Amino acid sequence: MYCKKSFYWADVIRLNAHGWYVEKIAADCNGTPQTVREVLHTWQKLGWEGLWKLPCRGGKPKWKQEDIEFVAECLKKEPRTYNVGSISSEIRKRVLY
Structure with a gap:
């Protein structure tokens, strides 16, 4: 399952690959520099899995x-x-x- 954050994280990684600085990425993506750094560190540690492993907002599933x-x-x-x-x-x- 995808959430909007996954697309945000993908944009952050793409812009970083194009040589953008953290502050410029944060301004362009309406985020904070700290969030951009966290996304990039997660990407470096977990790779593709890191894009989907981070939790999205909302309640946890309650189905048994x-x-x-x-x-x-x-x-x-x-x-x-x-x-x-x-x-x-x-x-x-x-x-x-």
């Missing part, structure tokens, strides 16, 4: 494996389109009973 299996079973029994509300109500029913 049994929830995913339950939804798969529901789809096998009754193939239809589920929205977030119907999925959560189905899971709630399963937990309560």
